Amino acid sequence: MKSEFSQSATYQKDQLMSQGKIKFEDASGYDQMMGFWSQLVGDKFLKWLAPKKGQRWLDIGCGGGAFTEQLMLSCAPSYLAGVDPSEDQLAFAQQRSSLKTAEFRKADAMELPFGENEFDAATMALVLFFVPEPRRGVAEMLRVTRPGASISAYVWDIHNGGFPPEPIKAQLQKMGVELPLPPSSDISKMTKLRSLWTEFQLSDIETEVIKVSRRFDNFDDFWSITTNSASIKMGIVELTYQSFS
Template sequence: MSEQKIRFDDGAAYEQMMGIWSGLAGKTFLDWLAPPKALRWIDVGCGNGAFTELLVENCAPSEVQGIDPSEGQLAYARTRPGARLAEFRLGDAMALPFPADRFDAAIMALVLVFVPEPAKAVAEMLRVVRPGGIVAAYMWDMPGGGFPLEPLLIEMRAMEITAPRPPQREASRMEAMLDLWNGAGLENVETREITVHRTFADFDDWWMTGMKSPSLGPTIAALSPQDHAALKSRVRARLPAASDGRITYAARANAIKGSRS
């Protein structure tokens, strides 16, 4: 597969393709963190605010700062009624625009594999939290087949169709995440798997949602009509439907948390 950069610029398309998945996994993630109320949070790589809104609604924070490199995503985030408490600004995960000890918790939701140097991002999250503060993340287990669009990826590989992939895909492995958190000097490091299920009205609903992926959608749109039809048929056969046509599919993420000494 190509190492071409994947850009997330369409907040509305991201919401349909991944925002719902993010919310499903994010709720379990926050339940696992079980943070106290009134914390100051930074959501690193907040995207269109799907997880930020969940954070505001479930954790009663005193402050939330959302950082992302895409103004298109941030524009969508600012429209979320449930995220009104949050402030959103352009920023780089590897050079956060805040002083040291600024927050009580730093979170990265479904972002780690898209950061060119994940260790720098973890070091920056550690830098901006106070002593005793939380540094945590969750990411689809891409090498382990946990990505929500894995059925599509399997059939694309079988047909030798290449598409851009995240630059640090291996960073989503649990062992790699542990290395990052332990290497940064975080304490009380814990991990868990998060498995969530999403139901689609039918195969066409699943397919059209997948086509909103900024990496896979354009690649598939550029296929010949014959290859497009063949790919769609192969994926349909891989996804069993219920008697009413609905498709329920599972995705799996790896989660990690630690505290600053």
């Protein structure tokens, strides 16, 4: 039994932790965990942005469409597009009944499949720290938006305990398991984020700290939902592998 389980754990480890990258292959599980959190933040984020109705919007790194749906329902865009590198996530987004008129494309945030000046607003919801070169990502946002457009982003405060699965992450670290960080996790620091926008000499730069909380019915509810986090899954597989190797 030990050998069989160990082989299974090894296979899972190879699948989930290839090259130490965080993968988002379980769109439904990811939406159950992160989609809800994203919408909690997204509500406050959109109230803060206070965008005009009827604009052309681009949601970069749209994932399963949780925030894209908020854009559709709150902003009444004249056109709404979402891009993401994951086909599974895009397929999940396309299943949302409220997004039937939205256009989705598989694309990299650093190489957007649009021409210049096509959008009135572009945003990245919980995405910028996953972009290997944030500067290129912002440059692309500027390229595809018209002069005077709005570009925006929000991120978790990863280095200061602002990651929703932080309690599990902290416990795994105590057990010797280090979870992979997004490739550009430093951009989650407010000083780095503001510096990035300033580098492009943008006008009317504003930053805001947004705080949200979520209540779970009990520990089992918290565990079953939170362990859908891609990085937490990787950490649990690594811990299992260490235990049986």
